[in-house]
Amino acid sequence: MKRDKRVILALDVLDADVAIDLASKLSGYVDAIKIGYPLILSSNLDLLSRISKIAPVIADLKVADIPNTNRLICESVFEAEATGVIAHAFVGEDSLKACRDVAYRFSGELFVVTEMSHPGALQFMAPLAEEMARLAVKVKADGIVAPATRPERIKTLRQIVGGMAIISPGVGAQGGSALDTLNAGADYIIVGRSIYGSSDPLAAMKRLYDEINVI
Numbered sequence: 001m002k003r004d005k006r007v008i009l010a011l012d013v014l015d016a017d018v019a020i021d022l023a024s025k026l027s028g029y030v031d032a033i034k035i036g037y038p039l040i041l042s043s044n045l046d047l048l049s050r051i052s053k054i055a056p057v058i059a060d061l062k063v064a065d066i067p068n069t070n071r072l073i074c075e076s077v078f079e080a081e082a083t084g085v086i087a088h089a090f091v092g093e094d095s096l097k098a099c100r101d102v103a104y105r106f107s108g109e110l111f112v113v114t115e116m117s118h119p120g121a122l123q124f125m126a127p128l129a130e131e132m133a134r135l136a137v138k139v140k141a142d143g144i145v146a147p148a149t150r151p152e153r154i155k156t157l158r159q160i161v162g163g164m165a166i167i168s169p170g171v172g173a174q175g176g177s178a179l180d181t182l183n184a185g186a187d188y189i190i191v192g193r194s195i196y197g198s199s200d201p202l203a204a205m206k207r208l209y210d211e212i213n214v215i
């Protein structure tokens with residue numbers, strides 16, 4: 001993924017035509033489009049392939065299984081032409097390595113979840129987030145997912161992952177600020193509802209774009 005616009009659109013809509021329309025309208029403002037269970041389950045992986053012709057696609061399946069199952073899931077999304085996949089670290093090194101191996105084979109990217117952006121992540125994830133970031137470094141992942149709702153955590157996790165990409169959800173609808181997130185050291189913000197849920201998604205994206213381009 002090219003670090004240019006520094007925005008990843010989370011496309012959690014359920015209608016394939018709406019998804020294609022939004023992807024087409026907004027692709028010029030994003031480095032990638034993240035799609036996950038909501039859209040993939042309401043359509044199919046062919047839609048992932050169609051969107052990948054409009055913009056690079058990160059498949060957010062938060063893969064979290066035994067190594068063999070992780071391998072099968074990652075092969076499916078890379079065969080469908082995803083450019084990246086998101087996996088959980090808490091399942092351990094062998095499971096994460098299985099994702100990494102498939103990503104390498106397809107010249108794709110692996111992003112590893114550390115601490116999630118919602119309040120519940122403080123319960124189990126936050127205490128282990130730094131270890132999970134270290135594991136992401138160890139398996140030579142391409143990036144980590146860190147919370148835009150807690151910019152100070154992005155700073156801490158940056159110390160651990162060095163130059164590895166940090167992608168950060170939680171901007172907008174979850175209360176995170178795009179500028180604070182990027183200033184804390186995230187490479188990309190991930191934004192969904194505050195763009196696609198707006199009455200004018202293109203205007204909302206342009207406003208976001210203007211906001212972060214002062215950096």
Ligand code: BMP
Pocket residue numbers: 010011012036060115116117118145146147169170171172173174190191192193194
């Ligand atoms: P929204 O801007 O509408 O809150 O969307 C954020 C997106 O990022 C959703 O797709 C959500 O599943 C995802 N996400 C998140 O919000 N927090 C995380 O820690 C990890 C995520 O993948």
